[in-house]
Amino acid sequence: MASYFEEHNCEPTVPEEQYRQNALLELARSLLSGMDIDLGGLDFTEWDQRLPPPASKKIVESLPKVTVTPKQADAALKCPVCLLEFEEGETVRQLPCEHLFHSACILPWLGKTNSCPLCRDELPTDSPEYEEYKKDKVFVYEHRVMGLHESWLQ
Ligand SMILES: [Zn+2]
Ligand SMILES: [Zn+2]
Known part of the structure; x- marks a missing residue:
């Protein structure tokens, strides 16, 4: 099975990325255990000091519901938040x-x-404010990534 990372051609082992990913999953798990965390108060330096706002309610409501296939169940596919294997x-x-x-697991998080x-x-x-900000952020992010690549090549 081709891994997610191969398919998307991105690098899973950059420590900083790994750290951020784990931090997010930790937060999602805290939500699950009923802790009412204030995401706005956390220091995610690179994200303009806070996490983005909740996902659009409409979008969340329209997220597809899919049925776990025997293949996915056999592959022991897990919910990344609670780490329980999905059942067929x-x-x-x-x-x-x-x-x-x-x-x-995901709905409280997207809220x-x-x-x-x-x-x-x-x-x-x-x-609307965040959507505006996001346009600029993508621009900045792309420039930063380009800069990184350049410094790796030197
Ligand atoms: Zn994802
Ligand atoms: Zn779960």
Whole structure:
């Protein structure tokens, strides 16, 4: 089975990326255990000091519900938030990035912020300010990545 990272041609082992991914998943798990965390108060230096706003309610409501296939169950596919293996025939939610989650795991998370806790793929939000900001951010991000690549080549 080709891994997610191979398909998307990105690098899973950059420590900083790994760290951020784990941090997001930790946050998602805290939500699950009923901790009411204030995401806005956390220091995610590179994200303009805070997490983006919640995902658009409309988008969240329209997330496809998919049924876990025997193949996925056999592959011991897990919900990234609670780490329980999906069971064959179980109905789960699929994000646009194709990551699967239990509804009970992903819905509270998307009510707090708009990105997949696994890959940080962002969903649209209901916040016009953030959507504006995101346009600039993508621009800045691309420049930063280009800069990084250049410094690796030297
Ligand atoms: Zn779960
Ligand atoms: Zn994802």
